[in-house]
Amino acid sequence: MSFFLGLFLFFASFTFVSADAKSDFDYQYSKHRENYLEYTLYKKDYLSNPTLDNQQKALLSAKQSTNTRELTRASFVAYLRELILLNQLRGFPLADTLNANLLAAQQFFLMESQKTLGVVTIADLDKFNLDYQTEYTKHERYLKAGIVGHKLTRLKYFALKQDEVIKELKNKIPSTVSVRVFERLETLETDLTTIHTKIDNLSNYLITEESMENTQNEIFFSSRVEFLSEIRSLQLTWMDKLIDLDLNYAKI
Secondary structure: OHHHHHHHHHHHHOOOOOHHHHHHHHHHHHHHHHHHHHHHHHHHHHHHOOOHHHHHHHHHHHHHHHHHHHHHHHHHHHHHHHHHHHOOOOOOHHHHHHHHHHHHHHHHHHHHHHHHOOOOOHHHHHHHHHHHHHHHHHHHHHHHHHHHHHHHHHHHHHHHHHHHHHHHHHHHOOOOOOHHHHHHHHHHHHHHHHHHHHHHHHHHHHOOHHHHHHOOOOOHHHHHHHHHHHHHHHHHHHHHHHHHHHHHHOOO
16 A cells, blocks of 8 residues: 555645755745835835935836846746756656746746846936736736646656556456455546546646637636546546445455
8 A cells, every 4th residue: 555655645745845946936035025015115215205316226226126127037947947847747748848938938037137237327227127928928928727737747757656556456356256246346447537638638628829818808717727627537437436345355
């Protein structure tokens, strides 16, 4: 039972944690929060007392806040990419597409962070923000799809592990058991096929142009989280049935 229990506990955790990538994101996010708070204070000072000195302080803090915002986004995308790659699903269309799209997004955010260093005047900042919005929407879509896609790749990884354990269990069931036991095994195989189909259908749709456009909808995350939860519930129920068969009928 140790193999099945280990698999169950692994699934319960749902994600790996990469210390380096996660630490970098935490650092950049913390730094951005500090810079943004500083910016709001300097902006308030400038609006209440619009001197040249206060204007320069507000501009510099806006520049720093924008720079760390982009570095935070880039580090989050890097963390997300690493989580997806850890699933070792190369050749799975969703994983390959997500990795390519997120790499493009990561490079975009890093490039934009470098551009902020060239901001010297308010006009420079205005131009940066205007140019930024032109490209940002596409990469924001990649990021949102990546968040959902990461969960899907975890579910797919686990489903592939389920393929392995059902094969192992079949080899452990004695031929002398009742027909009912073999029918339960067949039901497990059918249920697993259904799980794979649900994962693959959402995976294929997630990377379509229609789905990418829908990332702007308010219900984008909620509707997909509901579907992900349904699949995860099916997998947990499947594991319960598998463990019951293993406990009661498998050869030791």
